[in-house]
Amino acid sequence: MILQALVDYYQRLLERRTEGLAPFGYSPEKISYEILLSADGGVVQVNDIRDNTGKKPQPRLMNVPQPEKRTVGIKSNFLWDKTSYVLGISATSKRADKEHAAFKSLHQEHLAGTQDAGLKALLAFLEAWTPARFAAPHFSEDMLDANLVFRLDGERTYLHERPAAQALRAQLLASQAEGQPPLAICLVTGEPLPAARLHPAIKGVSGAQSSGASIVSFNQESFASYGKSQGDNAPVSERAAFAYTAVLNHLLRRGEHNRQRLQIGDTSIVFWAEAADAQEAERAELLLADLLDDRPTDEQEAARIRSELEKVQKGRPLADIDPRLQEDTRMYVLGLAPNAARIAIRFWEVGTLGLFARRLAEHAADFHLDPRPWKTAPSAYRVVLATAPQYKDSASMDDAASQLVGELVRAVLTGRPYPRSLLANALMRMRSDGHVSGLRVAICKGILARERRLGINSDKEEIPVSLDKASTHPGYRLGRLFAVLEAVQRLALGKQINATIRDRYYGAASATPALVFPVLLRNAQNHLARLRKDKPAAAAGLEMDIREIVGGLADNFPRSLRIEDQGRFAIGYYHQQQSRFRQEDGADSGNTESTEDHIEETQA
Known part of the structure; x- marks a missing residue:
């Protein structure tokens, strides 16, 4: 397929x-130089045809006869090759003389009897050439081991593009097939x-x-x-x-x-459209590239992509984005990853543009949090990067499970469950470094929301998008309670605090609440006593929050929380914490971000 x-x-x-x-x-191969030949095979000039627009000259891609597959043997290419084969000169090869002999023998055999002026000039050049002639003014050491082609003086086409050369190439391919x-x-x-x-x-x-x-x-x-x-x-x-x-x-x-290639982690993703005309296919490919990738080059492009994403997330028809887009345009998406001398197929998905757009909208809805911890919806790369250890508010993809990228993209494109290991990795990182970022919480929310929607887990209560004080789920309520207790500590100690309870107790509180929360509640009473003197209104509000949350819990704290409940714990913590930031800053919910989340998401 x-x-x-x-x-x-x-x-x-x-x-x-x-x-x-x-x-x-x-x-298409990388060609750096052309040798200009006279009709009698003399070298008129050697031209550098590399692209010099960048800081460093880059070889030019040119369609040439397909190269031979070389391992340890000596095999010459037809009408082009590197200098060791064409000229018998190399900076690295120790068998340049044999390689040049193979190039010369191949062309003398297949070009014998030709009446084409350009091919006759090449034969004359090979007959007269010796490596000792590799010298100024035509040749320089910069050419060593670069790929060369030939052209007849006064003509624009290269020798391998001449009709006679193409006919000989076809004969050569046919003769190889006969054997x-x-x-x-x-x-x-x-x-x-x-x-x-x-x-x-x-x-x-x-x-x-x-x-x-x-x-x-x-x-x-x-x-x-x-x-x-x-x-x-x-x-x-x-x-x-x-x-x-x-x-x-x-x-x-x-x-x-x-725009048909994306690099996400170790996965090289390519995609293409099957449409009635090239313009329709290109529009479909550009839209899919925008929806899959979140790395715009400038603010104007970022605003355009954000507008497209919002329309897709709201379930609007693609015609609202561009009237020329067709819902039934067939799309192909292929994910490739390195595997020694082979290439592994990470995923292969076929569907319509409308189907992929709807699945991307479902993905955005699953990950949606209020307040939203990002300006542009995170790509699979950023999601997986969030599961890596945080060192001074930064992370490296080398520390993340790179195969998760392919699994995540496949889940997004197929609508199937997200990889469970993504949830485990996010929770493990939050327990180990105490960095409860908005993106990590969104991972927990997205995985649990999708599994509930697909009927995989038995939780009856929905995964809340924003603060839900009516939720009775113990994991969610305990996360809220932990956020309130941290707020009590922060307000009571102010700048004197070196490490909050999140830094010291988040992992234990989210996994074994019965061991931690009684201690945290006793300590909170000391902080509240101090607040009643300095900030009585704040103390009253926090005490009210504690009573409201604890009142919805069972008489005893759970001895442990399942991995799904630990995810709800993180969501409850985030919602309660962001609610406090919103109250303190008086900011609109759509633009509210904690300082820590903003730093982490920007650098990711």
Whole structure:
């Protein structure tokens, strides 16, 4: 299914003549220099064709004959290659002479008898060239190990783009196919075609090998069956293998203009639309990119994305965002992660744009808290990052379970339950560092709200979005009580306090209330006695809150709380704490944020 969808997308892009996508037998490669040849094979000039717009020159992507898969053997590319093959000169290779001999032999064999002026010039160049001629003014050490192409002086097209060269390339591919085993039914197209022995490399997956990795490969005997070797175990034709790898490399290309690729943790996410025309597909892809990613480049873009998210969250039709958007536009989302020499499929989801928009709206509703602890809804990256240890109000993705990113995105796109380990990690971090941030609380709320909505847990009481004084759930009430007791301590001691009860007792209070709350309530009486002298009105209000909360609890504190109840504890704590901030600041609920939450969310 994945390979079929990729091959179909490749065909659509090829029909639209999409820039950067190569036809069968070619691939976009990084080229740095061109050698300009005279008709008799002399070197007229060597030009640097790299992109110099940035701080450092970058090679130019150019469609050239597909490179050979090299491991330890010597295999020459057709009409282009690096300097060790083309010129016999290298800064790293110790066998440049043999590599150049292979390049020369390949072209003398396949270009023999050609009548094309450009190809004849290349043959003459190879006949006369010796590594000793690598010197100024045409050549410099900056060229070493870079990829080179050829062009005939006075013409714009490169040698590999000339019709005669393309015809020879087609013959070369056909001759390679003739030497292959008998035809097999391609698992992608269903046609009897020669099966690809090795699939082209896929580049661009973060964390994978820089030379490329594979989704389909059989490089050990344990992976083979019935005496078959390599690609014969899962026959995919040469053309289909080329098509799906070419379009994946196109989707994974890096650059600010590629809005079809997102990097969230260790997962490289690519997505595309199937629509009647290119403009409709592009609009659908841009909307999905906005909804999945929360890292706008400027305030204007941030405001636009926020407006789109709010409309989607309210269940408004997509036409309200853009009249040209179609609800039934088919979307494909693929998550890839590195796995040594292979690429792992983290998730694969297919649906309509309207369906994905509704599921993203459900996700936003599940995570919604009042007051809202963020300006822009957090991405999966920020959610998982919140489960990492906090060091001086910052966190590193290296300390988070990166595989949770893929699991979370899959849950969002499918509407299935969030990974339970996300709740466990968030609670563990809050117990260990006492950092009860709005995002961590939203994780607890989102997981519990979704499980209740899907009928997974038996809790009858809804998960409150804002402070719910009518809630009788013991976990929620105990969280509220803990927040009030912390407020009593803060008001009584003021700046004299070094560590609040949250810093010392949050973990124990949320897990084993019976051991902690009696002690906290006795200590609170001492703080309240001090407050009655200095701030009698505040003391009266806090005492009223304590009586109201305790009055709704059982006669005895629970000995322990389940993991779900610990999540409700965090939610109750957050709601009560934010209610106090709102009362103190007199701010509107939609804009209220605690200082700690604001710092944590901004840096995340």
